Amino acid sequence: MSKKTISFPHMGNYSIPVEYLLHHIVDANILIAPKISSRTIELGTKYSPEFVCTPFKYTLGTFIEALDMKADILIQAGGGCRYGYYSELQNQILEDLGYQFTYINLISQGKTDICKIYREFKKIDSHFHIIKALYYLFVTSKMVKYMDHVDDYIRMNIGFEIKKDSFIHANQLMLEDFKKAKGFFHLRHMYLKHFRKIKKIPIEKPSNCFKIGVIGELYTLMEPFANYDLEMILAKYGIEVKRYTNAHYLLFEKKKEVKKYLKYAREYIQYRMGADAADNIGRTKYLCTHDYDGIIHIKSSFCTPEIGAMPIINKICNQYDVPVLFFSFDANTSKVGIETRLEAFYDMIEMRRKK
């Protein structure tokens, strides 16, 4: 039997840990689908229901590109909103298109069925070993944690770098090294080494720089292509960006944190509204009370939980008199429009500061 080829959707730089994990636990070819491009979204839009949220279109487009490159196993997860139905729907759409493949759904109906996933992987590779898999799952989780930690630091400082692109470059070097990690201690060693280097990158940061919190729907936040490089545009204005949502948060902290947020913002929200809505409302209150100059809320069009959260976020911001900017990104949003609004937003927070 020939080796199988596994592929999975893209989101930011997270293809690196996913590839790392798969590479170490199954004996199969790992296909990294082409980075998201206009072709991806064109393909995705063409075969998606029109009013589905945009991450569906991005991931479907990536799957089609991967299948065209002879992938035969696709991996998808699910979440607490429409994301929970992605797998079933995408599987059906791709089958209708005539592709031959196996679809592995890591989270079906909100639950992870470990036995089922074990059986699926055993089918791909009869030598699949659960203990080894658990070990590398642990290493990968640490890798995600380190990546996110470094990202947080970069986001706070990239707007103030003296030499252009030095942060991006250093981060890329780190990610390249992460791919070669032999085990946990090796990974940690490389993380410490690179993070030390990144911290040494010279910056010119005024102590009273502008600070903006970016909140919203998870995929749009984490995939720069989907948010039209919003964070980079903000960096060009010399703004420190705070973003809470990252893979580590979603995978390991969310369960605990969301309870805290519900308690913290209990005058605004009493129960969870699906996906990250409750988290974002809690964060809004935090940002409003902690000297942030503004909040940018981004989501993909038709993201229902965030639509529910928006009026509440608006209300909190009105109460604390903190400006908030809402963006809804679709497959064909004009970048010029985004730049105009961001420029006006920057002008506004600058004027408010001068007062």
Add this chain to the structure above:
Amino acid sequence: MKPCYLGIDIGSISTKGVILDENNEIIRSLYIWTEGNPIEAVRNLLDGLKDDLPDCYEIKGIGTTGSARKLIGLMVDANIVKNEITAHAIGTLSTYPDVHTILEIGGQDSKIILLENGIITDYSMNTLCAAGTGSFLSSQAKRLGIPIEEFGSMALESQNPVKIAARCTVFAESDLIHKAQLGYEKKDIVAGLCKSIVLNYLNNVGKGKKIKGPIVFQGGVSKNKGVVKYFEEVLGEKVIVDPNSHLMGAIGIAILAHNNAVGKTYQLNIRDISFETKGMECNRCSNHCELLKIYKDQKLVDSWGSKCGKF
């Protein structure tokens, strides 16, 4: 020679230019149609402004705003290029320092700007569609065979405006045809359209915004008396329309050009300078960026649209 400052606001439908003196008083202003060609429109605009500018003035600053601000900024070598939200706010504040709400409806977009003590505190801009903007009004005026200039006064004559589904232009248009075929009077339909613009604006751009007076209404649509009347009716508050309401963006950017002057003197003879743009699709990677290369006097001065930064 006395210094003066030029502000150009290049919108989707019209191009506006004003020249301000040192005290921010208007010396000359001009309003022409863009007709889909911002470069040619600005050439005509500058020709018009140059011709009747008294000889004792020299231009010490140029600012551009509006949707073609970047392109025209390059062409005229502007010392400031700013978004229309800031420009409108600055322009309005120069005439109404205590303004609280600016309603603006232009050709392709509409926005609301809220201010407090002369500072922008909140704003929003229409996102997805052109429902409730000037271009929709003018296309419907054409359909009904009414000159757009008479549209507003005709709406004022109506006693009972028809209800028109305002959510979306496509629905609005089919609803409008339907009402016309049912035999409603033209003036009632026109009034209904004006009202639908107001309701659409308030439900879309103005959603969740605290609108309090003084309210200033501007942009091309503010010249339409029918829309003004329905704004006052729905908001229950007086809506101020400045005689220069269509020029506010240009005035604002001229003031900004004044404040950011670099001490250079500008000439308005751009007729002689060739200015070309070339569009192409880059096929180097899967992004297929649509590139726009800009040539001034046959020299490449800038190119836009590249995602990787190669160009």
